Amino acid sequence: MTVPDTVTPVKNASNVWLKALRKGRFWITPDPYHNDDNIQIGREVKISCQVEATPAEELIFSWLKNGRALRSSERMVITQTDPDVAPGTTNLDIIDLKFTDFGTYTCVASLKNGGIPEISIDVNISSTTVPPSLTVPRGKSPLVVQETETVELQCLVSGKPKPIILWSHADREAPMPDGSMQMESYDGILRIVNVSRDMSGTYRCQTSQYNGFNVKPREAVIELIVQYPPAVEPTYTELRQGLGRAFTMNCRVLRAHPSRVLKYEWKLGSRLLTMGQLDTRDDTEYHVRALNREGYGAYTCDISNEAGAGRCTFHVTGKAFAPEFYYDTYSALWQNKPRVYGFKLQWTQMNPSAVDRIMAYRLGIKQTGQQRWWEQEIPMEGTIQKGELITYNLTELVKPEAYQVRLTPITRFGEGDSTERIIRYSAPVNPHWSKFHCGFEEEALCMFTQDKSEEFDWTRHSAAIRDTKYTPNTGPSSDRSGSKQGYYMYIETSRPRQERDRARLLTPLFSVVPKKPYGNVANTPSYCFSLYYHMYGKHIGTLNVYLRQKSQTGEDSLVWTLSGSQGDHWKQARVNIHPTSSFQMILEGIRGSGIEGDIAIDDVAIEEGECRDPPPNSNLRSLAPSAAKHIWKLCITLLLVLGGQRR
Known part of the structure; x- marks a missing residue:
């Protein structure tokens, strides 16, 4: 039995020392001169006790048998490691074990000057003291769980006394969920909360020398399989299309577990378009032969397995891209009246062929700091080409006010994306003057x-x-x-x-x-x-x-x-x-x-x-x-x- 750790601050004048006893442990070592894992009458057995102390030089040990003090003798040899070596360890060697030596041995750790409670550790030596064995319960390996669930890995340990169980990865060098390379368990159970896909693999449970026999570790392995929904691409993409056009959408699986058999469903909004399963392929396609007005909207492709589904979303729209203002216009600003000025507004259209022909632009203009917009339409004749520079003159702008300008393309689908810029009155650059x-x-x-x-x-x-x-x-x-x-x-x-x-x-x-x-x-x-x-x-x-x-x-x-x-x-x-x-x-x-x-x-x-x-x-x-x-x-x-x- 291990008494809980004790920590007490001790003050002296302006100095503060921290006194502590912690991590009390023991282990039993059968006769080191014989290749035997069991305790036997007539052979040697060693009981070791270990405690971490602060300050280390004040650590002292004492031994009891069945509650009575023990002193070192020819058959009961008590030793202690150098006080400067941490953690401190004491050993009780029982030479030529006899039946009368069976009983409860207690290791007591304390500090010379006191000030904090001592730690006592009980170790039973009897005919029933046997080394440990380790097994995995039936049906506990492999373990199949889904991502984000909580899982318990279990190894059954027998023996007397029961040792601490150490958990680690068996298939790779990687930290455990708590960040350490090994995790301890007193009941043989490793509990993982919110399990993730990278936690899949083989886990090793093995006996520790602590609180048990100091013999070759017993070990067992458990396979953990974490299932997760398909990861797909593209998760979201926007498609700009004109009426009557044909196009194809493709949804591809990047990874999934299980990866077979995967099912898919294509929908437009809530309307089911098609469904099926992926037997050998990692992707699925949906073809639109001729886009009509009802064909605009959000297309979704759900690819699923036992763990869930991954979704590709395709937003199909006829909105024109935003125009791009041209800021290098030569002599953009001019003044031909004392109180007003004019501005040559120029722009190009991003990807004009992506959607239907742009029929007009809606021009909005307002003075900066004001709320009210003035709007008008600028009609467009013919088809706008990529890179074509479009010009429109703004007149009757009041000096020296700045203006916010908004430009929106219009197709038969409706309004497209808008873009804005600020026009500021500044020194005229080559105004129209003689x-x-x-x-x-x-x-x-x-x-x-x-x-x-x-x-x-x-x-x-x-x-x-x-x-x-x-x-x-x-x-x-x-x-x-x-x-x-x-x-x-x-x-x-x-x-x-x-x-x-x-x-x-x-x-x-x-x-x-x-x-x-x-x-x-x-x-x-x-x-x-x-x-x-x-x-x-x-x-x-x-x-x-x-x-x-x-x-x-x-x-x-x-x-x-x-x-x-x-x-x-x-x-x-x-x-x-x-x-x-x-x-x-x-x-x-x-x-x-x-x-x-x-x-x-x-x-x-x-x-x-x-x-x-x-x-x-x-x-x-x-x-x-x-x-x-x-x-x-x-x-x-x-x-x-x-x-x-x-x-």
């Missing part, structure tokens, strides 16, 4: 943006709202047209501005359209950039114009510059630019040495083609020849040279 112009009359500034990396910003201003604290002797008294109500942009050079402080204003981004699709440098288009400037005051600094290109890796190219006071009136500057990729212009104002240095700009324009009759400007800083007619004909090479003059 001349881009901005007079800064609206707060939106024609999509100009401030460079926040510089010391200060350009300011939108009108002479009509100028207060009495303005700096005299600098700045314009009206916009370029002479109107005091008109607006312009200027740099305010009063305090806290300091000399060399910069403000930069960036135009929208524009794309370059080559004159020929595959043109070379000679075919690069020309644009005329122009602006009106007002530079009046004794502390006027510098006004610079830079060209920034998307493909450019270095610094921005300086294309025009002017410094110093130019008088109290507006003047126009024009310059030819030759960008090779998407570009924008940068207008940079640099403060001079004092507060009388306001610089203003107005009526900024970009026009396709070379500048016509450019006004002379003796202050243009460049490396071109001094003749005025050459100053304004800035070629690509000159632009690159001027780019090196930027700060």
Whole structure:
């Protein structure tokens, strides 16, 4: 008999030691000098007792016979393993076993300083003490169960005393259900809950030396067969088909146990189509010769055995696939009115031939953040080909709102899958203009943006709202047209501005359209950039114009510059630019040495083609020849040279 494990924490000042006695076991070893598994009168027999102790050095053993203390003698030899060796073991050797030696021997384990209950183990030595035998009950092997069930594997053990039974896999090296390589059983039963298919195989039960005879283990094997439903493919697939078409569906068995004989049933919804059994094949097919409207829906194929069924599902639909928006449309956004813009919506149709001809698209559009959708149909003539690019222009979109667009194909089956995208108002890319112009009359500034990396910003201003604290002797008294109500942009050079402080204003981004699709440098288009400037005051600094290109890796190219006071009136500057990729212009104002240095700009324009009759400007800083007619004909090479003059 084994007393339960005992564990007690012991405190001393700030330290805590854990004292414990656990795993008390014994075994009986017949005479080691004779090849005999039984206990016999006149021969030696050894009783071993083992306990795990914490701390190990405090473990002590004592022996009793029939409740009376035993001391080591010539015939009763008591030994104990080194205290440093864990677990601790004590042996009682009975030399020349006599009839009077039969009885109950008790091994008592305790700790020197006490503090926890001791463990005692009783071992009976008598004429009825016999080694174990192991058998499998009739009808318990092989065991056939179905997946997810609970199964009990049983080995009958006889003998006195009855040993612990060890369970393991006999056909492979694999962990047992609890993760260990061996599981213990005191009653000879191995219980497996929620059995799975990978638990099929041969299991070994064998006697342990613990709580029994220390002899060659007895063992037996049990075969476990786990049945499970067929695993099939595809478990789910969608088939897009047009009316009148023929097609075939195939359901295949991957694995099953038992794998024969398998039965199958094909259904459309709840309606049985066909049934049968798979004798030699691992798959079954169902053919639709000509699809009609009643033929759309969910087709199922159930393949079953004794353990259950696996199902293939085929969802047959006439819905068209979703269209795919084309996001690389050249000049998709344009503006031809002050308050609205247009957008060129383009898309392709995914697998248009998979279903019936697409007759129309339902277009839905709404402002982002709103609930209400506006819908209309876009009719389609003819058959859409795979990869064909379809275009539809959206107009009257309110600036600067963003819109959510939804597109749904329609066939005679009905609506197909929808797709959505967001359209955002952004800088116009090559809008339909013959001349881009901005007079800064609206707060939106024609999509100009401030460079926040510089010391200060350009300011939108009108002479009509100028207060009495303005700096005299600098700045314009009206916009370029002479109107005091008109607006312009200027740099305010009063305090806290300091000399060399910069403000930069960036135009929208524009794309370059080559004159020929595959043109070379000679075919690069020309644009005329122009602006009106007002530079009046004794502390006027510098006004610079830079060209920034998307493909450019270095610094921005300086294309025009002017410094110093130019008088109290507006003047126009024009310059030819030759960008090779998407570009924008940068207008940079640099403060001079004092507060009388306001610089203003107005009526900024970009026009396709070379500048016509450019006004002379003796202050243009460049490396071109001094003749005025050459100053304004800035070629690509000159632009690159001027780019090196930027700060």
